[in-house]
Amino acid sequence: MSVSASHHPASTVNAASVAAPTVSPAGGGEVATTPGSSAPDTPQTHGGLGIFRLVTTVITLIVGGGVFTLAGDQAAGGASGAAILTAWSISGVGVFCLVMTFFALSRIKPELKGGIYSYASAGFGDFLGFNSAWGYWISALLCTVSFSALLCGALAYFFPIFEDGTNLPSVIAASCLIWFYVFLVSRGIKEATGVNAVITISKFVPIFVGITAIIFLQKFDPAIFMANFAQGADPSLPFFDQVSNTMMVTIWVFVGIEGAVAISGRAKKERDVGKATIIAFVCVLSIYLMVSVLSMGVMPLADLAELPNPALAGVLEHAVGPWGATLINGGVVLSLVGAMLGYTVLSSESPYEAAEQGVFIKAFAKTNKKGAPIVTLIVTNLIVEAFLIVMLFSDSTYQFFYTLSAGMILLPYLLSAAYFAKLAFTQPESFKGKVGGNLTLWRIFGIFGVVYSFFLAFASGAVGLTIMSLLYAPGILMYIKGKKERGEPYLKSTLDKVVVAIILAAALVSIVLIATGAVVI
Structure with a gap:
C-alpha cells in the first residue's frame, strides 16, 4: 500500500500482501506493515537501504499532518511554554520506550504475523486481541474524519465558503472525496504513480521553509518566548492540567511509531535498523520541538490558540507575510488529498485482514471481482460519513476527532507494551541472540511504555x-x-x-x- 501523506520514498508495500497495515494518523496517513505483519509465506529478505536512507524513510513515515496544527493545538489547551516543554519531555521518553518496544517485539516474536493486535492476543487472549484490532480500525477511520476537517480548513484560505472546515460545504466536499476514493479502490486502485513524491514534497518543503524563514529572517522574539514560557492562554489552569492537556497533541504527532520498524526487512545491514530508528526518532522530535518552540517566539500563546487550522500557516503569515500562509495551506491540501486516498485503502484493508485471520466477522473478508474488500470498504465509509454528519451538527472539530483517533489507538499501544514487559520478566531467554543490550534496560522500556500509555489515557x-x-x-x-x-x-x-x-x-x-x-x- 503506497498512497499516503507520508510514504516511503524508496519503496512501496502492496496492500494485498499486508497482514496488518499500520495506522499513522499523525504521520499524515502513512500506511506500512507493522512489525511481523508480513504474510506467512512471504520471505524475509534484506534490501539495499543503508543507514542514511533508513533514517530518512522512518522520518517520512512518522512526520505528517499533525505538525501543521501543532502550534495552535498546544496553545489551545491553555498551557504555558513551560508546561508544553514538560509535556514534550514526557512524550520524548514515553514514545522512545514505545519505539524500542515495537523494535524488540519485531525481533523477539517475528512469528506473530497479525501486527500490533497479535501482541495483545498472544499476551492476554483473543478478546483483548480483538479489541486491539477494533481500536486500530476505528482509529484509522476517525483519522479520515479529522483529515476531512483539516483539509477543508486549509481550503478555506483559498475558498472562504469552507470556513472552519466543519460546515455544510465542507461535509459535502469531504463526502464527495471519500466516496470518489471508494469508487477508485473498489476498482482495484491501490497505488497512484507520483502521489508519494508529491505528498512528501508538499509536506516537508513548507515545514523546512517555515523553520528557515523564522530563524534566518530573525522573526523569533526571545521576549515573546519568555512571556509565553511563564504564562499560557489560561493562567488559572493548574500546571498539571496544562501538561496533561498538551499530552494528546504530542501523541497525535507520534502515532505511527509502531510502523517505524516495518522497514527493517529492507535494511542492507540488520544492525543498522536499531541505530536508524533511534536517529530518526531524535530527528523527528527535533522537528516537532523546533516548530513548537519557534512558534512560541513569534506570537503570544493566546493568539496562537485562536489561529484557524492549519495553525502553522497563521504563524508563518505573521512572520513573513501572506506567501507563508499560501505555502503552508497549499502544502496541507496536497498532502491530505493523497493521505485520504491512502486511508481509504488502509481503513478497509485493516478489518478485511482481521477477518481473514479470524479476528472479525466473516462478511468483512468478502471481496469483489477486482479483489477489493468491498464490504469493509463500504461499511468503513458509511461510518466515516456518519461521523461527518455528527461533526456538522455538533461542536466537534478537527482536534476532537484526532483526540479520539489517538485515544482509540492507546489500547493497542498499552497492550503491546504490557506484553513486552511480560516477556521481559517471564521469558528473559527469548531476548538472547535477538536484541542486544542489558535485559534490565529492556524491562525499563516495557514498564515506561505501560506507564506512558496509562498516562495518555488519563490525559484524554x-x-x-x-x-x-x-x-x-x-x-x-x-x-x-x-x-x-x-x-x-x-x-x-x-x-x-x-x-x-x-x-x-x-x-x-x-x-x-x-x-x-x-x-x-
Missing part, C-alpha cells in the same frame, strides 16, 4: 474516555458473532468477562452523561 480526559467507551462497546457484538460463525468459544476467561463488564458499564455511564448534558460532544 472525561469526554475522550466517555466517547471511547461508546466506540468500543459495539465491538463486543462483532466479537461474539465472529466466534459463533467459526464455532469457537468466546469470553472464556475471567479477564474477558471483567473487560466486557468495564466496557459496558463505562458505555452506560457515558450515555447517561451525554443525555443529561454533563458531557457535550
Whole structure:
C-alpha cells in the first residue's frame, strides 16, 4: 500500500500482501506493515537501504499532518511554554520506550504475523486481541474524519465558503472525496504513480521553509518566548492540567511509531535498523520541538490558540507575510488529498485482514471481482460519513476527532507494551541472540511504555474516555458473532468477562452523561 501523506520514498508495500497495515494518523496517513505483519509465506529478505536512507524513510513515515496544527493545538489547551516543554519531555521518553518496544517485539516474536493486535492476543487472549484490532480500525477511520476537517480548513484560505472546515460545504466536499476514493479502490486502485513524491514534497518543503524563514529572517522574539514560557492562554489552569492537556497533541504527532520498524526487512545491514530508528526518532522530535518552540517566539500563546487550522500557516503569515500562509495551506491540501486516498485503502484493508485471520466477522473478508474488500470498504465509509454528519451538527472539530483517533489507538499501544514487559520478566531467554543490550534496560522500556500509555489515557480526559467507551462497546457484538460463525468459544476467561463488564458499564455511564448534558460532544 503506497498512497499516503507520508510514504516511503524508496519503496512501496502492496496492500494485498499486508497482514496488518499500520495506522499513522499523525504521520499524515502513512500506511506500512507493522512489525511481523508480513504474510506467512512471504520471505524475509534484506534490501539495499543503508543507514542514511533508513533514517530518512522512518522520518517520512512518522512526520505528517499533525505538525501543521501543532502550534495552535498546544496553545489551545491553555498551557504555558513551560508546561508544553514538560509535556514534550514526557512524550520524548514515553514514545522512545514505545519505539524500542515495537523494535524488540519485531525481533523477539517475528512469528506473530497479525501486527500490533497479535501482541495483545498472544499476551492476554483473543478478546483483548480483538479489541486491539477494533481500536486500530476505528482509529484509522476517525483519522479520515479529522483529515476531512483539516483539509477543508486549509481550503478555506483559498475558498472562504469552507470556513472552519466543519460546515455544510465542507461535509459535502469531504463526502464527495471519500466516496470518489471508494469508487477508485473498489476498482482495484491501490497505488497512484507520483502521489508519494508529491505528498512528501508538499509536506516537508513548507515545514523546512517555515523553520528557515523564522530563524534566518530573525522573526523569533526571545521576549515573546519568555512571556509565553511563564504564562499560557489560561493562567488559572493548574500546571498539571496544562501538561496533561498538551499530552494528546504530542501523541497525535507520534502515532505511527509502531510502523517505524516495518522497514527493517529492507535494511542492507540488520544492525543498522536499531541505530536508524533511534536517529530518526531524535530527528523527528527535533522537528516537532523546533516548530513548537519557534512558534512560541513569534506570537503570544493566546493568539496562537485562536489561529484557524492549519495553525502553522497563521504563524508563518505573521512572520513573513501572506506567501507563508499560501505555502503552508497549499502544502496541507496536497498532502491530505493523497493521505485520504491512502486511508481509504488502509481503513478497509485493516478489518478485511482481521477477518481473514479470524479476528472479525466473516462478511468483512468478502471481496469483489477486482479483489477489493468491498464490504469493509463500504461499511468503513458509511461510518466515516456518519461521523461527518455528527461533526456538522455538533461542536466537534478537527482536534476532537484526532483526540479520539489517538485515544482509540492507546489500547493497542498499552497492550503491546504490557506484553513486552511480560516477556521481559517471564521469558528473559527469548531476548538472547535477538536484541542486544542489558535485559534490565529492556524491562525499563516495557514498564515506561505501560506507564506512558496509562498516562495518555488519563490525559484524554472525561469526554475522550466517555466517547471511547461508546466506540468500543459495539465491538463486543462483532466479537461474539465472529466466534459463533467459526464455532469457537468466546469470553472464556475471567479477564474477558471483567473487560466486557468495564466496557459496558463505562458505555452506560457515558450515555447517561451525554443525555443529561454533563458531557457535550
